[in-house]
Amino acid sequence: MANSSWYYREMGSRNKKTGKLSYYQVRVTDYKIDDCECPARSFRSYTPCKHMKRLQQKLTHLSI
Numbered sequence: 001m002a003n004s005s006w007y008y009r010e011m012g013s014r015n016k017k018t019g020k021l022s023y024y025q026v027r028v029t030d031y032k033i034d035d036c037e038c039p040a041r042s043f044r045s046y047t048p049c050k051h052m053k054r055l056q057q058k059l060t061h062l063s064i
């Protein structure tokens with residue numbers, strides 16, 4: 001059976017050179033926040049990154 005995944009866009013850090021904000025897609029699978037595309041996740045894939053935590057604070061019905 002396929003999981004149902006969907007994505008939220010979370011604001012990342014501002015690029016110091018261009019002044020542009022970056023955004024990251026945070027993945028939610030079956031009401032669980034389970035991944036984010038930011039670079040921190042590739043180093044520490046077992047630790048929720050700040051975008052995942054921030055999303056969970058906004059959407060408290062989701063687990064992490």
Ligand SMILES: [Zn+2]
Binds near residue numbers: 050
């Ligand atoms: Zn992230």
